[in-house]
Amino acid sequence: MKRTSRWRPVLGATALAIGALSACSDRPGEEEIRYAEDYGGHAPLAVVGYPSVGSLRMAQEIVWRTADGDTEALASFAAPGVVNSAPAKTAENWIAAFGKGARGQVTAEFYDEASKRQMVVLYFHDTGQIKELSLRSGMGGEDRDWYVYMDQPDMADATAVRPSIPKTPGARGSKSTS
Template sequence: MRAAPAVRVLVAAVLAAGALSACAADEDGLQYATDYSNHEPLSVVGYPTSDSLQVTQKLVWRLADGRVDELESLAADPDGAKAEVEKTAQNWIQAFRKGAGGKVTADFYDEGSVRQFVVVYFHDTAQVKGFSVRLTGSTGEGGWRVDMREPDPKEAAVAPEWVPKTPGGLGSKTPR
């Protein structure tokens, strides 16, 4: 039995859409694998989700590579505060690029179902940086992103006062 022309067109459209989706997923996976092989592995303390870990890893890679645009793309609200996010990305790269190119440990605080505070330790430069990662969108459909609202260079380069000098110093629990 031969399929009607409309059915053949519908099947072709579905297959083409699936192939394009697979290509996009493969491209993302290839980019991640390339980035992973080109950078020092991130050491981890605490309990990240796979997604909070991935956005943190990408943030460290973008810092190390000095990629302002790609760092901005990780922002939780890149369009709503474009100038603030751009300035923050520039500040973070200026302050942490050298350290991000070496050994880095990320300490993930508290549970990470929708938000997590992360402290990264740049071992080569003895710098420490804290930031929040969170799900974006009303139902999380925007994925995990980084809060980037530090347009003041001094604020951008400073860790919160409560952060311990070494990873795991508080047992990955924020002080109450």
């Protein structure tokens, strides 16, 4: 007499249901696929400090778009409704000034906590340049949670480094530079 398990039909149905649910919920969207391709196609970003998931992603994408020379995509990260914002011209300036450095090794230092805003300092190792970014979350946009202030239509403003910004990552322990 052949012995069969009474659990086999239940286990089979459970596995089928889990597989079907997984296929629906784990399928990456276009945004996730693009991000994964970008991540694999660019030099890794070194990190100092304590970014949030959103501020880290925004800093990475700013560096990637700068490295790629993609003015339109970089300008699309601009914080909405900011007085004196000039995203297209600021993006052009950032790409012209930091494009070469963004294609090499970059360290991003994240200052203070990141619940609503975070200052990030980018260190472009190949060129020795430094760029300060001001990121902001929750500004009511449809496509992302984090934005960057892009109000530097003058090249001198775009490349200026405040004296309080450390010359090397980690020099202040990721505490406020104000």
